Amino acid sequence: MDKILHQPLGGNEMPRFGGIATMLRLPHLQSAEGLDAYNMATGAAPFDSMSVADIGDVAINTFNLLDAVRIIEEAYDEILEHNVIPMTMGGDHTITLPILRAIHKKHGKVGLVHIDAHADVNDHMFGEKIAHGTTFRRAVEEGLLDCDRVVQIGLRAQGYTAEDFNWSRKQGFRVVQAEECWHKSLAPLMAEVREKVGGGPVYLSFDIDGIDPAWAPGTGTPEIGGLTTIQAMEIIRGCQGLDLIGCDLVEVSPPYDTTGNTSLLGANLLYEMLCVLPGVARR
Amino acid sequence: MDKILHQPLGGNEMPRFGGIATMLRLPHLQSAEGLDAYNMATGAAPFDSMSVADIGDVAINTFNLLDAVRIIEEAYDEILEHNVIPMTMGGDHTITLPILRAIHKKHGKVGLVHIDAHADVNDHMFGEKIAHGTTFRRAVEEGLLDCDRVVQIGLRAQGYTAEDFNWSRKQGFRVVQAEECWHKSLAPLMAEVREKVGGGPVYLSFDIDGIDPAWAPGTGTPEIGGLTTIQAMEIIRGCQGLDLIGCDLVEVSPPYDTTGNTSLLGANLLYEMLCVLPGVARR
Amino acid sequence: MDKILHQPLGGNEMPRFGGIATMLRLPHLQSAEGLDAYNMATGAAPFDSMSVADIGDVAINTFNLLDAVRIIEEAYDEILEHNVIPMTMGGDHTITLPILRAIHKKHGKVGLVHIDAHADVNDHMFGEKIAHGTTFRRAVEEGLLDCDRVVQIGLRAQGYTAEDFNWSRKQGFRVVQAEECWHKSLAPLMAEVREKVGGGPVYLSFDIDGIDPAWAPGTGTPEIGGLTTIQAMEIIRGCQGLDLIGCDLVEVSPPYDTTGNTSLLGANLLYEMLCVLPGVARR
Amino acid sequence: MDKILHQPLGGNEMPRFGGIATMLRLPHLQSAEGLDAYNMATGAAPFDSMSVADIGDVAINTFNLLDAVRIIEEAYDEILEHNVIPMTMGGDHTITLPILRAIHKKHGKVGLVHIDAHADVNDHMFGEKIAHGTTFRRAVEEGLLDCDRVVQIGLRAQGYTAEDFNWSRKQGFRVVQAEECWHKSLAPLMAEVREKVGGGPVYLSFDIDGIDPAWAPGTGTPEIGGLTTIQAMEIIRGCQGLDLIGCDLVEVSPPYDTTGNTSLLGANLLYEMLCVLPGVARR
Amino acid sequence: MDKILHQPLGGNEMPRFGGIATMLRLPHLQSAEGLDAYNMATGAAPFDSMSVADIGDVAINTFNLLDAVRIIEEAYDEILEHNVIPMTMGGDHTITLPILRAIHKKHGKVGLVHIDAHADVNDHMFGEKIAHGTTFRRAVEEGLLDCDRVVQIGLRAQGYTAEDFNWSRKQGFRVVQAEECWHKSLAPLMAEVREKVGGGPVYLSFDIDGIDPAWAPGTGTPEIGGLTTIQAMEIIRGCQGLDLIGCDLVEVSPPYDTTGNTSLLGANLLYEMLCVLPGVARR
């Protein structure tokens, strides 16, 4: 039986301010036909190639972080039974840990492309082992990552010690501080990244605060001197050809997003991720 | 077969910031069980009494007002075939005309409870016969209203002539200017209103600008000296016992709703309307 | 020769978002015909009765407050030569002092209806004799006011001494603290006010912070527990019959007016003031 | 030795936009002299009567709610050793539970004046016993409250069952639903409240969402049809004469407070609370 | 007789927050003297070279798009009789069609420099032939453009088919997708553009959404990855030497312009356009 190729609700079928609010205006339960969406820059035709849908929100426990982490892990265990590539919108960066745990059960150790202003490798925060700033230290300790195939891009901000980013380097990560990205295209960097993280399954985790506050003000810990939106697009487009088995876009915080443009940016970056998933046709 | 009693998605099942964004958090296509919502002031149990759902948006033509009006009328013709009580969220006040046209085909002339800062009985605007300020003059001319059973509440603002509100009065409408409402409960007024509009099917049309800008800033033509939210609730609760065959809440304009509280108010008023529909049980 | 009866630019002639931005959409240099604006509550027909126009802004010195005060006084000296009733939009409350000085040269001592959260009778601020909080003490000292014909309405907020409002009372002012206004119509108060301030020329000075922040958030020193917009309208409408020789509306601060509704309120109150000027016909 | 009577930093000593941002502009560690602040409506002279200071924030654990509750309780145990009356700014309503626990160790069971849109007597939320909606059920179960001396004012909103407010009533609480407060002064109600809760130590807990969103939009769960700011002032002023041993003002949420006026309101209500503490002189 | 060289109202004559709000602070009906405004980067002295004034808004029909288009065309027919170069501020991109129709009657086919995120060459939208996304297809079909002298710069966003931009290319347009502009000065591109569109009259149409949302958030259909403000200035400055016979700046949407900086940007770009009009002296 043919798989159903869901299509985003077209702007000429329903005005853009109308219709159900879903990820990429995709159907929740209904199928739609006769519409394609193309990435005009890369020619990618994602909705022509795969069956994409919004499967709703995970009902977390908002009062207990550890329980929320448990709920997310169980939800992704269930999701991954269906052999899908999960694309997740956060939520703070804590959510990547339970997702990586579920991913590990299915795919084993994975490579990682991690865009962020912060390394998120603290040992603890206020005494807690699980928090949005400890995600990738826990992931390493739990053996979820293939450390030689990990890249962190966009790191900056003040640190508590001069060695803050060195923990990452000691694990074998390639750390690309923001200063290394200033004033240039990241297309050449991505050639190096593909070389580094290729050869196995890769997870893409994009913290919106990797991008400079001019483009992404709506986040909890903005840091100056960050990536441009164009560089963000170059990073994601530069992931084409990798064996992406999941991705997320985290730390968009609507109350701080006074113009709504951070949400718009997040939605667009998710669309760009969709366009580089394995199996997407290019016209 | 029993009808399905849909329930709003409970705040303890899914965090309030999660889940699909539907009217009153009602299902689009799925049923839910085990949850009731009660109006704590009146004891009304609407979801326990009737089958309520969000059936989505009408896909209007945003570039041609007359065509949009045609599309809306056809959509309501189809909706009303199912013997439902349509509750509509606007959109500007133009939409009430095609809804009343469809209502008229099914129910004949109807009474009207109309809350608004403006009478909306202009003959034309920029030469156009159909516009948000002409709705009720057209409705009268087309014979859609039982003019002796019409009440307009909250009228104020400057007028082009001293007779602006007199056209309404000449049709037999009861016009309650805002000044008549100042500093008091509208419960006594509503006894008079029920007397006036009862005895047949009644449509309730609520323009959010009937309410003062302190409570409803997010609208296109705010006018000072308006109703309070409490008075709005008294008006709606005072409609209990009427044979309501439809209602709308119009003129919420999100771009002007900088705190989001006008939308919140609109949603709450719609819920209050639901609680006074015929057949809703009280506990 | 007949005087020219300027009319506001009608919303059906030019969309409300278009046209030159003038006070009450009145002409700057051009006349217009065929349009009247009526106050639907009081029947006042101001544009049918008098020649009203926006004569532009006074070009103050923004770096030197005393010089700005001098410039304003000279501008009003010139304006008052034309036997007009100046209606002024501020600016902070400092501007009322030079206006009262110019008024005094023409009309002698005047009565005053002063709506405000603050008495503005400090002796000095940061050592300065002229500032927005000293206006009415200076006015008394300079003999500009007929102190037995002065009323201050809406006073509240914390004070530096328990006697803060007593200075006003010692001058013979009627002080109406906000608490005296709570939960009721001010129509009865205004009968008393007309009795107190009548019998001679009266100036009306309305500080928008007299109104509660729910209606007037866009001001520099908002104070809770203030007047409602409806009470403000009652105060102004209650001035009908007084010999008003000038009025102002001050302390609207656009940067703090995030919804624009404080500006809208200010414009409407100015319109209400226009409707009670001597000589305005009622239909 | 005389106690030090700290004074708020005066607006004529330091411009209001300058100086350290403390509660009521009180000193952190320094003393100040020669300034009093009077409540112009009630004549209360709080800074003339007692030693008031801002002792800073409790450093909670933001990732673990139960641990945060533990930290708060320990902090208040320490604070209460100094025989002070703690005035607390939240934070969500969860914080009242650890404060009441510490209060109980010192004062035993206390009466309660609780202003809120919600009863906060859920048994659990997302399976958690401790959360902002369960505070007062836990307080009852833990024997912290003298249930016959508890009043809840302003309750409204939808409920999950028609009996939602009945749990409170069964404990002996006086429940004043918002509808009981509409259109009138609450001074008479407060005479009843003083009768009900007097005769022992009383805690005052004010959830800003008890007030209507027109005045307090900056909160997480706004509900229409609430108290006015004036009624809030009447409630607090009506607590004069009670043996208040602590109070709080909770649920102000700055990200939703787009004009800053909810924060301003919260600060003013705290000042009103200060003015009714036992021992405050009136001039 | 010498033409009158109107000057913008100087910031040292009238504070920038005062005076009538006109385009570039130019007079409406009055002349001013003794002030020049120079472009400090290019030395252009526009107000020293030509007579510039704001001639007000076209009073469109807001309820009927086709009628609005008719009104605009007639207004420009009248304007162009005076041999002026019209500079227009929108309004959505629909307005360029009636302007081009009027331009065509006077100048014949014109070249076009079109900056935009979207090609605006749809055949129809919601079944309508005239809409903001069909402007340039209609212009081609009506023979208004010299297709070999048309350039579109900044195109991006998703498309309905992979061929979306190819329609433009088939007409002979030079299409410069946004990606071609990333990370570099557009001065070299503009040399190519002048070569392409020169040799006849040229119209310049600038949709503000051609610029990235970081600089121009206040628009209806923002798209990520766009031009920088600096590139926009390079494009306009690069038009110097062309025979510009009209220009517009469209799609600024104040309700979405929460900081006001999109309007500020639009005003500055219009000033830059003025500086490159034929006949402007350089010092």
Add this chain to the structure above:
Amino acid sequence: MDKILHQPLGGNEMPRFGGIATMLRLPHLQSAEGLDAYNMATGAAPFDSMSVADIGDVAINTFNLLDAVRIIEEAYDEILEHNVIPMTMGGDHTITLPILRAIHKKHGKVGLVHIDAHADVNDHMFGEKIAHGTTFRRAVEEGLLDCDRVVQIGLRAQGYTAEDFNWSRKQGFRVVQAEECWHKSLAPLMAEVREKVGGGPVYLSFDIDGIDPAWAPGTGTPEIGGLTTIQAMEIIRGCQGLDLIGCDLVEVSPPYDTTGNTSLLGANLLYEMLCVLPGVARR
């Protein structure tokens, strides 16, 4: 005796939304231990090298600019007696004049690195010699600057005459117009700057409007086409090695800073300035 090395309040000791609001979260009167803050890009360890504290605000006279200037000068005279390097947050650019006067008494003529959209070398504004646009002309006339060691970076905007920036050049200043900075790193420029201004004490004055409105919208006179945040960081980091004897960051205007990110940017730039002060260790 060892000097006390104050440390910023750590985000893991007190949540970032808690604690007293001081510059760089430094103590006001208390010392703290065990925490360092490193600049992750340059390795600078400012709090490990010097004693840094927030000494509060200068209590200016808000109603008299000349008196405010006098108060500031006296405050800095007193501050400089303690041999500190003052880092100042404005306030408008007027404050740099009294600071330079105090600096001059201690250090004699100084070099200047001045980042700004405007040269601030007007002779007068509205007839006043002291204003935010005249600061550096007054500083030259008063002999406060070593004119051969002055650089102005980022100048742009319209001018009243084509010679506006030439006055600076005539004094010997190096003027770097914004156009000279477009599309490139400013590291090479800063080598030239160090050459130009070195060899003596240097003051660094940073007007936030030197930066483009995309990054710094919250300021009074934003100008398009400005520096990027990254270039701002390059300028400040490029000042390392200079004998900086004071610095300021001026013209952040919170009412226009709708997202708060301009304030965040200002705080970060101040931190970057701290990192390049003489004597700061690098690890």
